[in-house]
Amino acid sequence: MIIKTENLTKQYQKVTSVDFFHRTKQTIAAVKNVSLQINQGDHVGLVGLNGSGKSTLIKMILGILQPNGGKITTFGVNPVDNRQINARKIGVVFGQRSQLRWDLPVMDTLLLNRELYQVDNKDFHSRLNQLTKTLGAEDFLSQPVRTLSLGQRMKVEFIAALIHDPELIILDEPTIGLDVLTKNSLIAFLKGLTNKTIIFTSHDLIEVEQTCSRIMIMNAGNLVLNLDSAKIANLAVPATITFTSSSSNYADLRQTWPQLMQLTNGDFQLADIEQKNIKEILSQLTASVPIENIEVKNNKLEYLLSHIAGGNAHEI
Numbered sequence: 001m002i003i004k005t006e007n008l009t010k011q012y013q014k015v016t017s018v019d020f021f022h023r024t025k026q027t028i029a030a031v032k033n034v035s036l037q038i039n040q041g042d043h044v045g046l047v048g049l050n051g052s053g054k055s056t057l058i059k060m061i062l063g064i065l066q067p068n069g070g071k072i073t074t075f076g077v078n079p080v081d082n083r084q085i086n087a088r089k090i091g092v093v094f095g096q097r098s099q100l101r102w103d104l105p106v107m108d109t110l111l112l113n114r115e116l117y118q119v120d121n122k123d124f125h126s127r128l129n130q131l132t133k134t135l136g137a138e139d140f141l142s143q144p145v146r147t148l149s150l151g152q153r154m155k156v157e158f159i160a161a162l163i164h165d166p167e168l169i170i171l172d173e174p175t176i177g178l179d180v181l182t183k184n185s186l187i188a189f190l191k192g193l194t195n196k197t198i199i200f201t202s203h204d205l206i207e208v209e210q211t212c213s214r215i216m217i218m219n220a221g222n223l224v225l226n227l228d229s230a231k232i233a234n235l236a237v238p239a240t241i242t243f244t245s246s247s248s249n250y251a252d253l254r255q256t257w258p259q260l261m262q263l264t265n266g267d268f269q270l271a272d273i274e275q276k277n278i279k280e281i282l283s284q285l286t287a288s289v290p291i292e293n294i295e296v297k298n299n300k301l302e303y304l305l306s307h308i309a310g311g312n313a314h315e316i
């Protein structure tokens, strides 16, 4: 087992106001009684809205934060006391923060990591070769990091995180701001890492569904769902169809679709459409209304959160 937590809890003290004589503090329960296990080779998607406690949980797994209650082991040991030892077995990519030396060529950071993690020179070069080839990063290893595009930089962040061949890879929103092509190539790359344990945090359930075998959903500090991603992928979640139609008359359209709403920006929206009816509604719409733009969305995360009762992880 790579990670085990039992009733893990973390609270922050936040100063809400300061006056001459005293400060008023508020306690924020960021992670509440979370119990989970992550085994070797698991690819786990950790999903939740902003502020749901994902980063706090990751920081406790890494040993950066000391919990207030409950138990946690990472590689079978207390992560705070064994942070340095565990760091050799962990690779981390933060989408919002770079781990690379901004003004230096990429290669310098990689060489620095080689020294830091004491990677054998032969292993270093063969791993570097393989990673740069797979990620298509051969062309920009000699460029200073600051001159790279976001997509190029993220590829290099992956190489820097994997150069010491870690057993556990933690990815904190690694695809944020990336275009679809770069995102897809990183997702394909991650899928190929079958012998690694991966924790992939994201707000995007669909994205982690493609990459991970298990999904854990956090909400307001609680682990509210811990489920095989195949089960989540098969859930038929109602969709929303939004379209722009300049020449349409709202009153006429409402006669055919009484549930149609007009949004403040003038777009039209049909909500709560069952998956099996989407095709038919789309063909009816396109046949009867001049449409300039149309989008079908199913917001599975919001749907799941609104249908999960209580605060404990359970199967739907």
Ligand SMILES: Nc1ncnc2c1ncn2[C@@H]1O[C@H](COP(=O)(O)OP(=O)(O)OP(=O)(O)O)[C@@H](O)[C@H]1O
Residues within 6 Å of the ligand: 012, 013, 014, 028, 029, 030, 048, 049, 050, 051, 052, 053, 054, 055, 056, 057
């Ligand atoms: N250092 C801190 N001091 C006080 N409160 C904090 C601190 N770090 C996080 N919090 C609070 O703890 C809660 C959980 O935050 P956390 O960053 O773990 O959530 P998250 O799921 O990672 O959010 P996001 O997706 O926005 O990164 C939030 O209410 C946040 O404001």
